[in-house]
Amino acid sequence: MQILSRTARSAPGRALGPFICQSCKRSLRKFSITASRPRGPPPPPPSGYARLTSRRLISISGSDAPKFLHGIITQSVVDEPITGGRQRHNAQAKITAANSTIGAPGFYTGFLNATGRVLHDVFIYRDTLGTAGTGEATGGDAFVIEVDAAQVEVLAKHIKRYKLRSKLKFRILDEEEYVAWQVWDDNAPTTTSTPQSLSSSTLQQLVQEPKDYLVLPDARAPGMGFRVLSSGRRTLSESLDLPQSDDAAYRVRRYLRGVAEGQAEIQREQALPLESNMDVSGGIDFRKGCYVGQELTIRTRHRGVVRKRILPCLLYPSDTPSPPQKLEYNPYIGEEGQQDLGSEDVPANLSIGRANAKGRSAGTWLTGVGNIGLALCRLPIMTDVELPGETAAAAPFNPQTDEFVVKWGADEEGQGGQSLKVKAFVPDWLRERLSENNDQTSAH
Structure with missing residues (x-):
């Protein structure tokens, strides 16, 4: 009979760790072993930036792109005309620029299915980087959708399903073509949501380079910081005087603030947008007209x-x-x-x-x-x-x-x-x- 060593190996030089039988693993007994368990990442620095390897980007452009997105997401992209003599209430008409996403450089939102369950939580940016391949910053009729990396192909199929005859084009951007980053500074004031609120003046430099960087406040929770999109040829180390961190540090920061992201946390076709805090994170416009999944969302809100x-x-x-x-x-x-x-x-x-x-x-x-x-x-x-x-x-x-x-x-x-x-x-x-x-x- 073959005798297993205390450390089983699947291949020369590749240890699987101490061997423990399945019966003992199911018990509550603790074992003293030489190999230490892997820990979580170290605490994130109070100021820094991280490349979001857990996110991917989709470019969508065309004359029908704004109207198309407006009909399938929970936020407003275009201003809806008032028809049939319908009048808005004064409280609804007085939408401040801070709360309105119409014309904003970007916003947090979600795609829902017909029963009001979350398909994807996303950030949508007005494209000033020319990701559509035109070589120009189109902005008004071009957008970049940032989604969970594991779901980028699924979202692309969802867009194709609803595209029909809409005049638009979309494509998944290569991982090295355009990159999403998160920038934060806990020493900065949290009462404002402008890039100038960061104590480091270097982020202002990014704002002044709209052809190379797209900067968007992350307003889901106070202290989250800013999203930054850049072309793959540019790294934030060229412009930011902050320590570089990683996606794991960003994940710890999210958890400490109770901010969910991606389908492992906002479970696809199961999670409700209000239970996922999308309403309090600014991801839903309850004043807009019809969109996919609106009925259950509005009913839950008014209840x-x-x-x-x-x-x-x-x-x-x-x-x-x-x-x-x-x-x-x-x-x-x-x-x-x-x-x-x-x-x-x-x-x-x-x-x-x-x-x-x-x-x-x-x-x-x-x-x-x-x-x-x-x-x-x-x-x-x-x-x-x-x-x-x-x-x-x-x-x-x-x-x-x-x-x-x-x-x-x-x-x-x-x-x-x-x-x-x-x-x-x-x-x-x-x-x-x-x-x-x-x-x-x-x-x-």
């Missing part, structure tokens, strides 16, 4: 009750005596060297339940890195957020004592397996915007 939302969560060991009260990122879970699990070990779409109690699911774990991640949480169960017009059916949430857990890997009899506790947090910016939404709904 005024969204019981589940994506929130930032912290994972901690199951034997921790009390839940942590602050959301802080660590590349590992628990005290260093005491926990063998990371958020990457938690399977996606895992149900979150109450610790030491049975009952309905409190939420769904989505994805994470290090000790943090995102989950779709039931607000009345996992948070102290009060929903308008509803009374609590049970005891109110107590942040000092109420705990929640994810479990996985148990056998058919429910024995063994692994578990971690989960703590959901409601960012201040989200509380404020939810309160504003409730006030607007009550006014109507």
Whole structure:
């Protein structure tokens, strides 16, 4: 009988790690092993920039491009004419330039299916870089769509399906042809959303080079920073006096602010735009006319009750005596060297339940890195957020004592397996915007 070494190898020089039988893996026992587990990335720097390798770009241009996009996304691209004597309410007519996406250099939005579920969350830019191949910056009838890299082919097919006889052309841009970046500076004021608000004056240089860079404020949450598009021949190190980081650091920053992105977090054809916080992130224009998926979105809005939302969560060991009260990122879970699990070990779409109690699911774990991640949480169960017009059916949430857990890997009899506790947090910016939404709904 062949005897396996403590470190199995699939090929010469390629270690798979310590060998542990499947029965032991399913148990809660901890093993002392020589090889250390990979950790999450280090904490992101307070100022920096990162190339977004998780995103891809699609160029779309033509005389019908603005009207075409206006009919299949949740934001406004063109101003809708008032017909049939219809009059807008004064409150709707007074749309400030800050809130209107008509004529804006770009905006955050989404593509929905006919039942109002999210297909793609995207940024759309008015093309000043000439990505359509004309060699000129067309802008008004040319756009660049930034989407999850894994879904770029799917979105291209979606556009082709709805194109019909529209006078437009589109193509997927090569990864090295045009590049998406994120720039941030936590030392800058968060009350403004202009490139000049960054403490580093170097970003202003990018704005002054519209043929080489396209700069767009990322207004999904305070402190997110700015999106920058550049041609593949240009790198931000040529113009930015900031440390270069990577997509993993950007991902940690998003999670700490509760900002979901991509189909691993906003699940395709399952997630609702309001549950994914697209409404409070400025991704939906509730004043515009018909678009694909509008009916359910508007009905949910006017009903005024969204019981589940994506929130930032912290994972901690199951034997921790009390839940942590602050959301802080660590590349590992628990005290260093005491926990063998990371958020990457938690399977996606895992149900979150109450610790030491049975009952309905409190939420769904989505994805994470290090000790943090995102989950779709039931607000009345996992948070102290009060929903308008509803009374609590049970005891109110107590942040000092109420705990929640994810479990996985148990056998058919429910024995063994692994578990971690989960703590959901409601960012201040989200509380404020939810309160504003409730006030607007009550006014109507």
